[in-house]
Amino acid sequence: MTQSNSGISSSPLEKSLRIEVVAAIDIGGTNTVFGLVDEKGKVLLKESIATEHFPIPGDLVAVVSDHIRKALAQFQNTYELVGVGIGAPNGNYFTGNIEFAPNLKWKGIVPLAKLFSDKLSVKAVLTNDANAAAIGEMMFGAAKGMKDFIFITLGTGLGSGIVVNGEMVYGHDGFAGEIGHVIMFPDGRQCGCGRKGCLETYCSATGIKTTYQQLTTNNLQLTTSNQQPATKNKPPINSKYIYDQAISGDKNAIEAFNYTGELLGLALANSVAYTSPQAIFLFGGLALAGDLIFKPTIENFEKNLLNIYKNKIKILPSQLNENDAAIHGAASLIWKEIK
Amino acid sequence: MTQSNSGISSSPLEKSLRIEVVAAIDIGGTNTVFGLVDEKGKVLLKESIATEHFPIPGDLVAVVSDHIRKALAQFQNTYELVGVGIGAPNGNYFTGNIEFAPNLKWKGIVPLAKLFSDKLSVKAVLTNDANAAAIGEMMFGAAKGMKDFIFITLGTGLGSGIVVNGEMVYGHDGFAGEIGHVIMFPDGRQCGCGRKGCLETYCSATGIKTTYQQLTTNNLQLTTSNQQPATKNKPPINSKYIYDQAISGDKNAIEAFNYTGELLGLALANSVAYTSPQAIFLFGGLALAGDLIFKPTIENFEKNLLNIYKNKIKILPSQLNENDAAIHGAASLIWKEIK
Numbered sequence: 062m063t064q065s066n067s068g069i070s071s072s073p074l075e076k077s078l079r080i081e082v083v084a085a086i087d088i089g090g091t092n093t094v095f096g097l098v099d100e101k102g103k104v105l106l107k108e109s110i111a112t113e114h115f116p117i118p119g120d121l122v123a124v125v126s127d128h129i130r131k132a133l134a135q136f137q138n139t140y141e142l143v144g145v146g147i148g149a150p151n152g153n154y155f156t157g158n159i160e161f162a163p164n165l166k167w168k169g170i171v172p173l174a175k176l177f178s179d180k181l182s183v184k185a186v187l188t189n190d191a192n193a194a195a196i197g198e199m200m201f202g203a204a205k206g207m208k209d210f211i212f213i214t215l216g217t218g219l220g221s222g223i224v225v226n227g228e229m230v231y232g233h234d235g236f237a238g239e240i241g242h243v244i245m246f247p248d249g250r251q252c253g254c255g256r257k258g259c260l261e262t263y264c265s266a267t268g269i270k271t272t273y274q275q276l277t278t279n280n281l282q283l284t285t286s287n288q289q290p291a292t293k294n295k296p297p298i299n300s301k302y303i304y305d306q307a308i309s310g311d312k313n314a315i316e317a318f319n320y321t322g323e324l325l326g327l328a329l330a331n332s333v334a335y336t337s338p339q340a341i342f343l344f345g346g347l348a349l350a351g352d353l354i355f356k357p358t359i360e361n362f363e364k365n366l367l368n369i370y371k372n373k374i375k376i377l378p379s380q381l382n383e384n385d386a387a388i389h390g391a392a393s394l395i396w397k398e399i400k
Numbered sequence: 401m402t403q404s405n406s407g408i409s410s411s412p413l414e415k416s417l418r419i420e421v422v423a424a425i426d427i428g429g430t431n432t433v434f435g436l437v438d439e440k441g442k443v444l445l446k447e448s449i450a451t452e453h454f455p456i457p458g459d460l461v462a463v464v465s466d467h468i469r470k471a472l473a474q475f476q477n478t479y480e481l482v483g484v485g486i487g488a489p490n491g492n493y494f495t496g497n498i499e500f501a502p503n504l505k506w507k508g509i510v511p512l513a514k515l516f517s518d519k520l521s522v523k524a525v526l527t528n529d530a531n532a533a534a535i536g537e538m539m540f541g542a543a544k545g546m547k548d549f550i551f552i553t554l555g556t557g558l559g560s561g562i563v564v565n566g567e568m569v570y571g572h573d574g575f576a577g578e579i580g581h582v583i584m585f586p587d588g589r590q591c592g593c594g595r596k597g598c599l600e601t602y603c604s605a606t607g608i609k610t611t612y613q614q615l616t617t618n619n620l621q622l623t624t625s626n627q628q629p630a631t632k633n634k635p636p637i638n639s640k641y642i643y644d645q646a647i648s649g650d651k652n653a654i655e656a657f658n659y660t661g662e663l664l665g666l667a668l669a670n671s672v673a674y675t676s677p678q679a680i681f682l683f684g685g686l687a688l689a690g691d692l693i694f695k696p697t698i699e700n701f702e703k704n705l706l707n708i709y710k711n712k713i714k715i716l717p718s719q720l721n722e723n724d725a726a727i728h729g730a731a732s733l734i735w736k737e738i739k
Contacts, residue, residue, distance in 0.1 A: 151708070161708070209572040223674060225571075230564050232676025233548040234712065237564075239673040242706045244666060254706055327583060334578040335562060335674045337571025367581045367593055369490070369500070373573065 079141040083395045084129050084181065087190060087387035088112060088149035088173070090164040095125050097132060097140065098392035100400070102201040104385055105140070106132045118159075118171045126180040145177045145185035146395030148193035148387060153235035157187050163253065186395050190214075192229055192238060193390030194381060195222025198342055200393035203380035209338045211329075212379070213240065215347035215354075218253070219261035219268075225336050240332060241265070245324060264325040266300040266346055273303045273317040304350050318350065322357025329358070330365035333374055344379035344386065351378075418480040422734045423468050423520065426529060426726035427451060427488035427512070429503040434464050436471060436479065437731035439739070441540040443724055444479070445471045457498075457510045465519040484516045484524035485734030487532035487726060492574035496526050502592065525734050529553075531568055531577060532729030533720060534561025537681055539732035542719035548677045550668075551718070552579065554686035554693075557592070558600035558607075564675050579671060580604070584663060603664040605639040605685055612642045612656040643689050657689065661696025668697070669704035672713055683718035683725065690717075 082105060086095040089112060096107040108128055115121035133140055151162035157174025159167065178185035188196075195212035198204040204212070208227040214220040219241030223230040230237045241261035242254055249258025250271065262268050306314035329341055347354055359376050366374070381389055421444060425434040428451060435446040447467055454460035472479055490501035496513025498506065517524035527535075534551035537543040543551070547566040553559040558580030562569040569576045580600035581593055588597025589610065601607050645653035668680055686693055698715050705713070720728055 207572075209576075225564050225569050225576075226567060228565060230675055232564075233546075233678035234676055234709075236708050237548075237674065237676035239676075239706055239708075243670045243673050244704060247666065247704075256704070256706070327586065331582045332674070334582050335576065335671070336569055337573055337576035337578075339572035365583060365586075365595070367578055367595070369575050369578075370573075 080139060081143045082140040083143060083392050083399075084145045084177075085388045085390075085392035085395070086125060086145065086147045086177070087193070087391050088147065088152075088159070088165070089190075089387075090150070093121060093125065094387055095129065096388045096392075097129065097142075098388060098396075099140075100396055102389055102392070104388055105136070107385070107388060113166060116166060118167050118173060119176055122173070122176040122180055126177065129181065142181060142183055144183050144395040144399050145174075145181055146193065146391040146393070146398075147173060147177065147185060147187040148190040148391040148394065149173060149187060150189060151236075152187045152189045152192075154186070154188040154192070154229070154231045155235040157185065159187070184395070184398065186398050188229070188231070188235075188394055189220070189222075189238075190387065190390065191220030192222040192231075193394045194220075194344060194379075194386055195224055195238075195342075195390075196229060196393040196397055197381055197386060197390035198344075198379055199224060200396060201381065201389050203342060203377060204340070207339050209336060211240070211332055211336065211338045211341045213329075213341060213343050213348075215265055215343060215345040217266055219265045223336055224338075230336075240328070243328060243331070245328065260324070260328050264321050264328065264347075269300055269303055269317050269321045269347065270298055272320050273306075273314060274298060276313040276316055300346050300350075304353065307350075307353050315353070318353040319357045321347070322354055322359075323361045325354075326358045326361025326363075327365045329376065330362050330367075330370075333370050334367060337370065338374060340375040340377050342377050342379045344381060345383075348378055349383070419478060420482045421479040422482060422731050422738075423484045423516075424727045424730035424734070425464060425484065425486045425516070426532070426730050427486065427491075427498070427504070428529075428726075429489065432460060432464065433726050434468065435727045435731075436468065436481075437727060437735075438479075439735055441728055441731070443727055444475070446724070446727060452505055455505060457506050457512060458515055461512070461515040461519055465516065468520065481520060481522055483522050483734040483738050484513075484520055485532065485730040485732070485737075486512060486516065486524060486526040487529040487730040487733070488512060488526060489528060490575075491526045491528045491531075493525070493527040493531070493568070493570045494574040496524065498526070523734070523737065525737050527568070527570070527574075527733055528559070528561075528577075529726065529729065530559030531561040531570075532733045533559075533683060533718075533725055534563060534577075534681075534729075535568060535732040535736055536720055536725060536729035537683075537718055538563060539735060540720065540728050542681060542716060543679070546678050548675060550579070550671055550675065550677045550680045552668075552680060552682050552687075554604055554682060554684040556605055558604045562675055563677075569675075579667070582667060582670070584667065599663070599667050603660050603667065603686075608639055608642055608656050608660045608686065609637055611659050612645075612653060613637060615652040615655055639685050639689075643692065646689075646692050654692070657692040658696045660686070661693055661698075662700045664693075665697045665700025665702075666704045668715065669701050669706075669709075672705060672709050676709065677713060679714040679716055681716055681718045683720060684722075687717055688722070 097105040159171040174185040174187040221240035246258035250262035252259035436444040498510040513524040513526040551561040560579035585597035589601035591598035
């Protein structure tokens, strides 16, 4: 009989009959979503807790690990935990640390992979959420079998994961793939990173909101700055609202999507000049706007592509399920490592 | 006794005692340079012929192959040819073809690797000249032991080779690494590729010439367009001339280098957001200008870098010998393949 950290005893025979699963953990500024996922991507458990309730990372690790152990026990030894995959902002694949994440309350360097590995006695691997989702697209989504692609998340910001020759590009320091912080206009909109004109200040839920607000204010022309008008007695404007307005024919809302697609198309055409991918996948709220975002993006993409790349690179919607994408991403990260 | 295509007879024993060499061939619009290179990078033979004298690619292949065979014979069986490496504009690593190269007289698709392989009865590999030089830097230059770096050639245009995790990035189609064609200004200077505002229209020998000419003409402000003044009774302006002027204190020449460095620094900072390299190497005529180009480039590079990348990525001069770089590049391409 062996006694594992998860508190489950089993004979070697019992162990060999169990189905392997991984723990998938997605750390967000607001919530941490975690679950158990098998090799085919089936989500066997999914839970969520508020990240901000845990000012000390070790406390969150303890609680999440405890939930995972209990869940495994509830399944009555059907499953064997073989690894932990973690997606987290500023997650460094090489060190397993979250490093200076501006959107988390945990400051400095947090050795999250080691904390989970120690608690659950299995290998734990960490990367940023966009990289994890890109691997998810490769294992469980539309990038199956593709060796060269770029994955873009259009959320509050713009995240990205780059796959070259079947491998995630981590760079020498673990921080490659920050396409959202390519500077489009050196004197452009103020970015949360402290610089100006980053792609994500235009092409993201936040970016399209700024664009729409500029367009709907008579006094303001559409500019590359992020000056926003004072809003009085107006409904809250977010990307869903702008989408609804566009669908009902509002010219400013349509123009906001066109402008977003124009810049995204240009930025993606430039991206091709680096890694010449087979496809670029768009994921996240804005990507769900369908033709409203894809049409201007693809049009401006093709227009700005170098001749040798024209008409052979697809811009496609991600096939990851919006609800399970984070879990699938974190799970695929560790599955890719193990298998 | 075996009879090889190179016309050299030898016993198996003699063959095993011979030193392995590769043929290195660099196809340029004007000249084709070729030679024999051993595994340590020693150039045993170097010759040059005019590319444009051969309207039919097969004729050039025949003549170059003949020279190589004769050279091997002259060395009296000391060397054994084990492969051919070719650097060529629009060279596609995957197909071994030169595909639609605008700067060559050979139109359409030219199966150059196959032509050489057939003639010399050894494996032949082809890629574009900048990729080949990047591999040369990795095997024989300052990138030895580096797994992630970017190599930039500042010549008539701006070429680039990107190495990720120790491997050249070829992309899905063999055409990755065209950083010179990243669009900096959508309405910028006219580029030879047919589009406007490509990086190489600013940061190259051609680009700095345009910049300098704009600066030295009273009627013209420095602009992002490539409008050039009419020149009457003036000495020929090239990057060497601008360098000499800058060294002797000419403010416009110094400003031309500063402007080139400003844009190059920004473009390289953006490049880091893709692959987060350990270093970026600058090669070619402009890179030989030393501080004049490196100082403004590095200053603007650091200024424009995302926080997580600051102060850890080096911009360095290539250590490839300017004269042998093309040969070393082509040789390292095939050595990397064989070893």
